[in-house]
Amino acid sequence: MSQTDQAKTNEDEQTLNDQENEELENMADENLSDEEEQNVEEKILMDIKDIDELKKNADESQQKLLRTQADFDNFRRRTRMEKEEALKYASKGLIEQLLPVIDNFERAISSSAETKDFDSLMKGIEMVFDQMKQTFDSEELKPIESIGQPFNPEYHQAIMQVESEEYEEGIVVEEVQKGYILKDKVLRPAMVKVSS
Structure with a gap:
């Protein structure tokens, strides 16, 4: 419950108390029978009981609101931390897959340094390249x-742009650097020469 709502509740309670006091004064001025006095006292007791119940409900609602706000703040903080953690380690899976490729590159380099065998080195590099692909x-x-x-x-x-007899205008005739698509997004466009 906001402070405005709490202030409004307090004002309403004060107004009810003022009205009850005024009724009591008016009744005291008049000569009431014992039965009427007893009815008025019962009504006042019921009103006091209702006011106490309203105060209790207002306090419970205030506590629920505060707990809900605290839960939401904790949820927001936890979500932010999880998002930061996910971004920080987003490439973890790919790097784990590339570690064996690095291991094989190191083995190929080490082996070729010892044997000086160019053909074995070339074969090893091709195998590592296939593994990376x-x-x-x-x-x-x-x-x-x-x-x-x-x-x-x-x-x-x-x-x-280059002249080409093989291709018509606006066709890619040579690729200078490969381009790649990751899932459905262009990661890097291909650098190309185009026929004019």
Whole structure:
């Protein structure tokens, strides 16, 4: 219950008390029979009981409101902390998947340094590259297919226009840097050369 509501309740109680006192004074001025006096006293006692009940209900409502507000504040604080934690460690899963790739790169480098065997090194790097591609595939990272496709500014970044007899105007003829899509969002547009 807000302070305004509490003040209003207090004013209402004071008004009721004033009215009861005025009624008592008026009744005292008049000569009432014993039965009428007893009825008035019973009415006053009932009114006092009602006022006490209203005060009790108002206090309970105030306590419930304060508990609810505290619960909401705690919920908001806990949610903010969980969100910060999730953002802080958002890349944890991907990094865990890439650690074996790093391990294999280290093994390939170490092995090739000892044996000086270029063919083994090349084979090892290809295997690690395939492992990395599988990791990216599992995260739904896909390369943007560019060569032979119409230029699309959502997926391509044109760095040059070139003459081409093989392709008509506005077609990607060369990919300078691969572009990638993560799930359904362009992570990096492909840098391309476009036929003019």
